[in-house]
Amino acid sequence: MTFRAGFVAIVGLPNVGKSTLLNAFLGERLAAVTPRAQTTQRRLLGIYSDEASQAVFIDTPGLLEPRYTLHRSMREEALAALDDADLVLAVADAGFEPSLDWAGGFAPAVRVPKILCLNKIDRVEASTREGLRARFASGGWDEIHGTCATEDEGVPELLEALSARLPESPPLYPLDDLSDAPVRYFVAEMIRETCLEELEDEVPYAVAIRVEEFREREGDRPTYIEALIHVEKESQKGIVVGAGGRTIRKLGIRSRRKIERFLGQRVYLRLRVKVLPNWRKKTHHLRVLGFRVPAQES
Known part of the structure; x- marks a missing residue:
């Protein structure tokens, strides 16, 4: 065949x-x-x-x-x-x-x-x-x-x-692979997806996620994940955190449930918020966050 x-x-x-x-x-x-x-x-x-x-x-x-x-x-x-x-x-x-x-x-x-x-x-x-x-x-x-x-x-x-x-060719990837992206990528995307769903107006577009730590632990202890939610302004940080931390707790709970379904295991998720001023407009910030830097600006 x-x-x-x-x-x-x-x-x-x-x-x-x-x-x-x-x-x-x-x-x-x-x-x-x-x-x-x-x-x-x-x-x-x-x-x-x-x-x-x-x-x-x-x-x-x-x-x-x-x-x-x-x-x-x-x-x-x-x-x-x-x-x-x-x-x-x-x-x-x-x-x-x-x-x-x-x-x-x-x-x-x-x-x-x-x-x-x-x-x-x-x-x-x-x-x-x-x-x-x-x-x-x-x-x-x-x-x-x-x-x-x-x-x-x-x-x-x-x-x-x-x-x-498709052209005639042997498989390009192992037949049981679904993607070439690392697990950290999907974890970050699930957190960002939740921010897009829960936050209003321009705020979710100013959000970038970076997974700082991903550690599987022995026994029945949950996998430990720590992620940074980057925003561009202090006012946005306040919105993401919410009154008394209410919003970030909600983001954490919903994100954790998605990640657990994806990984098929229990997860302890810690979210922090950090201001990275105007990251969408600065090439060095984009590079740090893993985005392609436009050719004319590299």
Whole structure:
């Protein structure tokens, strides 16, 4: 039997469901997902393997017009994924006209197959779905698929189509791997996801997480994790901590539950908050926090 393997870059505007789609492909909640745009800040590899193929998905930040250094870093992360890809999966929100306009004008300079995924197809009347496909029929797409990733509608068919277009190759990673990212990365993402869910206005976008300590302990003692929640201003620190520490306790409880489900073991989680002034705009702060530094600013 011929085995196929390769990299699939998932690209699109913010909040179109790229990470939800990745999680649906893998059958695991690997990528952070919230209703907020820009939940994904850096690219993440998610690996799907079966007996005949291995698709290495590159989940990328939403393509947005950058307003500061972190945005430029996120955009470079997304565009760099196209250079590594054997397939490009462009995702558009079927019920959001600006996203459809983006898909209509998306023309990366790549010589690999391009597949368009019209996600959130449940937002479109069944009678108009074929017309939506016809709109993109002459856009240079190799295939067009409709999905509702939250309900797994169309996802198996899309995954099968992607796997069939991968190049012939031996597996690129061990077949039981789900990602190449370390456990600390996922712990930090679960804490950041919780901040996005619980904090309001601009505050969660000013949050960056760094896991300072991750220590498994002997016997039935819980794994010890200590993490820093970085914010940009003292006022934001006060909001994250909350009156009498109420907010940070809530963040800790919800984050700990997610981490325990992910690790399958008990966890003692300690959260601290530290001000890192204007970290989103300063290259040396971004570098320390593990972000790609934009080429023109490195």
